[in-house]
Amino acid sequence: MNVQLRRAIKEGIINFWRNGLVSVAATLVMVLALFVIGSLLFSNVLLTSALSRIEEEVDISVYFKKEAAEDEILSVKSALSQLPQVKAVTYVSEDEALERFKTRHTANALITQSLDELDDNPLQASLNIRAGDTGQYEVIARFLDSSAYSKLIDKINYFQNQVVIERLSGFLAAARAVGFGATLVFSLIAMLVVFNTIRLAIYTLRDEIAVKRLVGATSRHVRAPFVVEGALYGAISAVVSIIIFYPITMWLGPASVRFFGGPNLFDYYLSNFFEIFLILFVMGVLLGVISSSVATRRYLRV
Amino acid sequence: MIYFDKVSKVYSPTSIALEDVSFSVEPKEFVSIVGHSGAGKTTLLKMLLAEDKPTSGKVFFESINVHEASRDELPKIRRRIGSIFQDFRLLPTKTAYENIAFAMEAAGATDEDVENDVPQALELVGLVNKALHFPHELSGGEKQRVAIARAIVNHPEVILADEPTGNLDPINTKEIAELLKKINNLGTTVMLATHNHDVVNSLGRRVITLDKGKLARDDKKGRYII
Numbered sequence: 215m216n217v218q219l220r221r222a223i224k225e226g227i228i229n230f231w232r233n234g235l236v237s238v239a240a241t242l243v244m245v246l247a248l249f250v251i252g253s254l255l256f257s258n259v260l261l262t263s264a265l266s267r268i269e270e271e272v273d274i275s276v277y278f279k280k281e282a283a284e285d286e287i288l289s290v291k292s293a294l295s296q297l298p299q300v301k302a303v304t305y306v307s308e309d310e311a312l313e314r315f316k317t318r319h320t321a322n323a324l325i326t327q328s329l330d331e332l333d334d335n336p337l338q339a340s341l342n343i344r345a346g347d348t349g350q351y352e353v354i355a356r357f358l359d360s361s362a363y364s365k366l367i368d369k370i371n372y373f374q375n376q377v378v379i380e381r382l383s384g385f386l387a388a389a390r391a392v393g394f395g396a397t398l399v400f401s402l403i404a405m406l407v408v409f410n411t412i413r414l415a416i417y418t419l420r421d422e423i424a425v426k427r428l429v430g431a432t433s434r435h436v437r438a439p440f441v442v443e444g445a446l447y448g449a450i451s452a453v454v455s456i457i458i459f460y461p462i463t464m465w466l467g468p469a470s471v472r473f474f475g476g477p478n479l480f481d482y483y484l485s486n487f488f489e490i491f492l493i494l495f496v497m498g499v500l501l502g503v504i505s506s507s508v509a510t511r512r513y514l515r516v
Numbered sequence: 517m518i519y520f521d522k523v524s525k526v527y528s529p530t531s532i533a534l535e536d537v538s539f540s541v542e543p544k545e546f547v548s549i550v551g552h553s554g555a556g557k558t559t560l561l562k563m564l565l566a567e568d569k570p571t572s573g574k575v576f577f578e579s580i581n582v583h584e585a586s587r588d589e590l591p592k593i594r595r596r597i598g599s600i601f602q603d604f605r606l607l608p609t610k611t612a613y614e615n616i617a618f619a620m621e622a623a624g625a626t627d628e629d630v631e632n633d634v635p636q637a638l639e640l641v642g643l644v645n646k647a648l649h650f651p652h653e654l655s656g657g658e659k660q661r662v663a664i665a666r667a668i669v670n671h672p673e674v675i676l677a678d679e680p681t682g683n684l685d686p687i688n689t690k691e692i693a694e695l696l697k698k699i700n701n702l703g704t705t706v707m708l709a710t711h712n713h714d715v716v717n718s719l720g721r722r723v724i725t726l727d728k729g730k731l732a733r734d735d736k737k738g739r740y741i742i
Binding site for chain 1 (some may be wrong): 565567587592609613621626670
């Protein structure tokens with residue numbers, strides 16, 4: 215190993231140890247910051263899964279006239295599948311629709327009897343369409359309405375649910391934006407707090423930096439141990455944070471399923487342990503290194 | 517070797533630290549710079565170390581104007597100048613040994629050189645048994661001797677001593693003055709800023725007297741006269 219690098223690492227570790235309280239304080243603040251960043255990560259997982267679950271509840275159905283033949287309906291289906299906005303199309307035949315209706319109303323004797331009275335199946339065949347994005351249902355509905363297939367179509371339930379779908383689509387977009395914005399703002403606050411703490415820690419050592427410069431040390435020679443110390447704050451904080459998340463996610467795991475419908479945070483923590491640790495570690499080390507480099511620069515002007 | 521060329525330092529119109537000061541120092545000279553507090557002694561030494569910039573004028577170390585030295589050049593110049601301060605300015609989280617070793621490492625010395633030279637420097641100042649002590653565990657005189665060991669360990673061409681005895685008792689003062697004399701006898705140029713009459717008079721060397729920032733006297737074998 216390069217002599218300079220070896221000395222910088224050694225001095226950084228020794229300084230971390232000898233600066234005692236200052237190191238502990240800086241590491242604690244860094245732990246708090248990484249905890250905030252980790253919590254945002256978990257919140258985002260919950261938010262994203264809750265929002266996509268809501269999104270999946272939304273679909274539209276196209277009901278066909280009784281005279282529409284099955285192969286005609288299937289050609290509509292394949293035409294729809296070609297559209298980039300469409301995620302999935304399911305065909306429900308008249309018989310299937312009747313089966314489902316019956317299953318749903320087995321307990322209701324009146325309905326069952328009324329159906330038996332009828333000779334014909336009163337239900338229509340339909341296509342159930344799910345879009346990639348809730349905002350695209352209108353495009354799909356307009357496509358069907360204005361296409362050659364429109365004469366086969368009896369009704370598209372989008373036009374009944376349009377207001378609800380649009381509102382929901384707006385809500386989902388807003389929720390994602392708020393989630394993203396909150397992540398950004400809180401991460402930024404956490405980083406600023408860490409930066410200022412390290413700056414204060416280095417401020418207390420500004421005379422030492424000046425002395426080192428006056429005995430002939432280059433800026434790099436003076437800065438390197440501080441950068442090592444900053445990286446140490448980050449690395450230790452990442453280890454402490456990931457340990458703290460173990461009991462917290464274990465405790466919140468069942469609640470996350472109850473309130474958000476999953477995933478279980480503890481399962482998520484365990485199955486993504488290394489990825490989460492890597493994110494915290496890289497964030498911590500980068501934050502420590504950058505803060506230390508920037509903070510020492512000011513006092514290196516001697 | 518060292519040349520101050522019409523150096524002025526003006527902090528504000530009512531606070532003039534140095535005014536048009538010119539003089540030169542030859543190799544192996546021992547120059548005492550004397551004057552009352554606020555006469556500009558410390559400012560003058562800071563100018564040579566490029567710790568502070570002059571308002572006008574130039575300061576040369578050999579042929580280099582130290583205030584025009586690049587960021588890469590400046591540390592190299594400073595390694596050729598050993599500094600000793602009134603308040604010692606030791607690194608508080610480093611032991612006596614590490615304080616001296618730091619100056620060598622900063623100059624790019626190898627581990628072998630550090631292991632060899634640091635004990636020698638400690639021996640020269642009589643502190644071998646205090647090598648592993650931190651500055652707060654040392655007396656004022658001992659701290660100053662560590663600072664001197666740090667200043668000389670890289671075999672500098674010049675030693676700048678800014679009131680090195682200002683915080684010391686008469687016995688320690690005498691010892692430090694003797695050490696500086698010894699260093700000068702070994703061939704190192706010494707610039708000593710002080711307001712200690714006894715030290716200056718006992719040396720019998722060149723004395724530059726500053727008064728309110730101006731060069732008042734420059735005597736070859738001078739005494740402290742103000």
